[in-house]
Amino acid sequence: MWGIVFLLIGILGFLIYWLGNRKLGRLLFVAYIARAAAALIHQYVFILPAGCCDAFRFEANAWQWSQYSGDVFLELFNPSSSYVISWLGALLYSVFGRDMLLLQMFNVFLGTITVYVVYKIADEFLEQRYAYIAAWLFALHPTVIEHSAVFLREVQVILFLSLGILYFVKWLKTNRSLFVVNSFLFTILSSFFHGGMVFGILVMAIVVGGVILSRYLRALETTRVKKGTFLTTAVVTVGIVVLSMQGLPELSTVGDLSRLLAAEQAADAAGTAVENRAHGGAAYLTGMAPGNPLDIIWQAPIRVVYFLFSPFPWDISSITHLKGFIDSGFLIYISYIMWKYRRELWANDIFRYLFYILLLYVFVFSYGTSNFGSAIRHKSKFMPIIVMFYGLKQYHWRKE
Incomplete structure (x- = not known):
């Protein structure tokens, strides 16, 4: 009712x-x-x-x-x-x-x-x-x-990630420290529903740190530091202090984040995740699980391709698989746009930083997924970021 x-x-x-x-x-x-x-x-x-x-x-x-x-x-x-x-x-x-x-x-x-x-x-x-x-x-x-x-839980994951991305973009445009806080908080809320979403904060933190450093370097010439830059520095510093005192948390699906800091433990965790999820008729790359840090590196491009673009035509055996094939076709189209306008993507700070965030998510989830049924579900989490790259086509009309 x-x-x-x-x-x-x-x-x-x-x-x-x-x-x-x-x-x-x-x-x-x-x-x-x-x-x-x-x-x-x-x-x-x-x-x-x-x-x-x-x-x-x-x-x-x-x-x-x-x-x-x-x-x-x-x-x-x-x-x-x-x-x-x-x-x-x-x-x-x-x-x-x-x-x-x-x-x-x-x-x-x-x-x-x-x-x-x-x-x-x-x-x-x-x-x-x-x-x-x-x-x-x-x-x-x-x-x-x-x-x-x-x-x-995908709806909550996507909503909070989208809000995190929104405030991240707002911070890039305005330098307001409150937007950084909101961006981190919403991304953390997203990780409450799926622990893997917390990795987005890593890229955001690196970008924020790099931007702050460049602004301080420019300030050496003018002997002035903008208020927003100072406040953002304070926010990041407080966050680092809290993490150092409390330690990294344990999140759903990912587990204890601290074990991922050591290369061997990270490889072991990735290998376990791959083996546990490589089952069913939609499984792919069965038997190819990383056993050491070097395996993670050389397997990454293969796993990313399968994660993004499977099921391939020869994998389709049901209506559900056909839906996944259509989804993969859309990703191929967006990838084509990103490649065609790669210079414009690289020249635009917002596009470039969104690409970094998307790249890390795809890398992490490609090791947490070993069948294209789960891959279809996980790829939807990043759709708010993926559709942004359609906007690269606006450069085509400017060139005309």
Whole structure:
């Protein structure tokens, strides 16, 4: 019942927004309808491929946990596990009662809000035409829609990563220290739902450190340090001090981050992850697991290619595989754009830094994935970054 109620509230809300903001409102309304329709199909017609297994387990835990209250319920919130989304679902169930469509509509709403955030990212540094196209590509991406229609944690991962990227881009443009704080916080929140997302902070921190250093070097000539640069330095320093005192955390899927600092332990962790996930008819590169740091280096290009572009035509044996093939085709197209405009990408700070973040994510997840079924799911996490590179096409028209 409550699922239908919130479905109708969402339709009315986004329709009203459309009346006040024609272009962006239409984008959000269509995005919402597409996700809501997929949710209704999943609930009443047939189970979507992404809506089984993990989604069922997350929902079952949410119902069970909703029976608890007080301190016991609070203790169930554990970012080092994979069930933070179940805790949120339990919170909804404790208020409204058990209704699986309600949890789906929760994700439908968050997925639609993410479309808005993706547009805001693109609007920060792309021409408006290309900002809208990037947002539409994200809004209508089949895998992203499917994950927004079922009770999976991908929606929360993508939303918080998108917010982290938005504030990172804002900081690059304005040098306001608050944006750095927001960027790190939202990326950390993303890692609560999937620990691998924390690696984005590594690139962000390196970029922030490099930019700050260059600004201090320029300040030697003018003997003036801008307030934003000083405040950002303070923020980064405090973060380093806290980490040195508390140690690196343990996160879901990734586990104890401190073990990844040693090359041998990192290779062992990568090898274990590869072997554990190389199963089923969609498995690839079976038997090729890294055993030492050198293996990680030489295997990386192969694993990245399989992660990004599988399933290949000869791998297709079902409708689900065909969906993955379409997804890979889209990535091939974006990769072509990135290659064609590689000089423009390299010359633009924002594009270049987004590429660094995407590259690290792809590298890390290529070692945490050994079948193209999981790869399809994981690649959707980075779609807010990937669609930004469509904006490189704006340089074509400038050249004309």
